[in-house]
Amino acid sequence: MFVGHYLDVEEKEVTIEGVEKTTIRWLVSPKVGAKNFAMRYFVIKKDGRIPIHQHPWEHEIFVVKGEGYITNGRKTVKVVPGSFLYIPPNEPHGYENPDSETFEFLCIIPVTEKSVPPEERGD
Structure with a gap:
């Protein structure tokens, strides 16, 4: 068993092209023993976007x-605390925070060589 607190996990700026005012914390990953899924905590600050x-x-x-707001390019949906989403493989998706001080969400993904960076795989 592994137990932690999200504030004890390093918060890193997301540096992917086009991402603005967004941080990530890798809460659960192969680095702590997870073999199938990774859990990440994102914070998009006001006027930030992915x-x-x-x-x-x-x-x-x-x-x-x-x-x-979450969009797939055809439809945009406002989400609030308690909202949950499923985004299928290969579906376009993007996020924006035009209004709130912070927009914070958990994101769970399968562990693959491409979805988890080497530093979180324990390589």
């Missing part, structure tokens, strides 16, 4: 704090 992108893996998301 542009539309896609991956060959699914996402499960739970909104913890603040309000934001």
Whole structure:
């Protein structure tokens, strides 16, 4: 068993092209023994965004704090604390926070060589 607190996990700026005012904490990953799924904690600050992108893996998301918008390029949905989402593999998706001080959510993904960076795989 592994037990931690999210504030004890290093908060890193997301440096992918087009991402603005967004941080990530890798809460659960192979680094702590997880073999199948990784859990990440994202914070998108006011006026921040993660542009539309896609991956060959699914996402499960739970909104913890603040309000934001999720889009697949065709439909945009406002989400609030308690909202949860399933994003299928290869579906375009993006996030924006135009209104809240912070928009915070958990994101769970399958562990693959491409979905988890080497430092979180324990390589």
